[in-house]
Amino acid sequence: MSTQQSRSDAIYASLRRAILEQALKPGVKLPEDSIGDTFGVSRTSARNALLRLASDGLVEIKPNRGASVAMPTLEEADEVFALRRCLEREVIERLCKRMPKDGIDALISHVKEEERALRAASPRSIRLAGEFHILLAELTGSKLLIDFISQVVSRSSLILARFGRPHSAECGIDEHVRLIEALKELDVSTAVQIMDHHLHSVEDRAKVDDNRDGPEISEILSRYMTTSQ
Template structure:
């Protein structure tokens, strides 16, 4: 019986959309802790799941590897990154340098519309907590910090924050930080309030305390690296 023919995008724009879509689905699966650090991302299996060529999957994995979300090993393949304790400390050191700059810029450039977007996001977090939707809580908590950087209006900062938030998510999963302590929703609200008041010093102080609380909640706990990719992406 001949092997099934996978649909190949007809033009570069379609191809890019396909790569973007697969990238985003993998990204969100990691962010929601459905994919654990150390999970193998087999090219052939993922190509079959998404109905694309292995070359397309390699593009996605290369992009994720460039952002340090995935690690590529010769002869072994691609794995969801598994940050060491030293790498975790590096991530938080970088965030302590970058995020005060983000809130300073946002204090100087915020508008009522930006503050409203942040408050709406925090309400989504609160709703997810009320519903007990842990995956949504994890994803939205990380996206709050990325949203701050996007609204601050600096694309380089926004890209950096997206990468750092993902690495933080991997670290939290790997070292088993309880969600309720690792990213407290009341502190998100306090950051917004300080920004709305244009209180730069207070916004920076709360952000640094917030990062301290996240890092301080980490506990050493290795993931097993096993996952059912088909159940994750087809479920």
């Protein structure tokens, strides 16, 4: 791997974390020069990272306007959650038919990490909550499902960052625990019911809140820097 590619990967990972942990809110501008200066890399490396994030649906790049964190609409929110419910039901049904040998242990380990992040009041808890659903998809072994779930989880995170009202993350963790118990018993009906309730609860938290004032991008990114050299 070239040095430039390595630097671009590091920027991509840092920006992705900052977006999914809602430090970078929807609509925030992502200037290539500011990103390059913060990470001490060229604008080319910054641009490559932004292009990857755009392909993930996390960033929008417009001609003559540059890049910004993607800003979903309420209409898109309705569609995203409708699709997500269908996709996650398919994940549950597949896992109840064939759960990998170490699948339950992997899910339990992830929830423990969620609990540690919550106790530490870390923004990682937001990202980890979404990654729990991606892990479920990964356990199916279906690349298409993994890709689709990753995309809708990312879009859901953006929707909540823009429209979501505060809630207790403990509720989400409790539902993850209950879901694991249902999967352990291969109880597809209960597991689907828990997942549907969980996703409806997430969707119901949406409300309009366009207040996006916050710290400068360089200040935010300095907290998310990974090794880029």
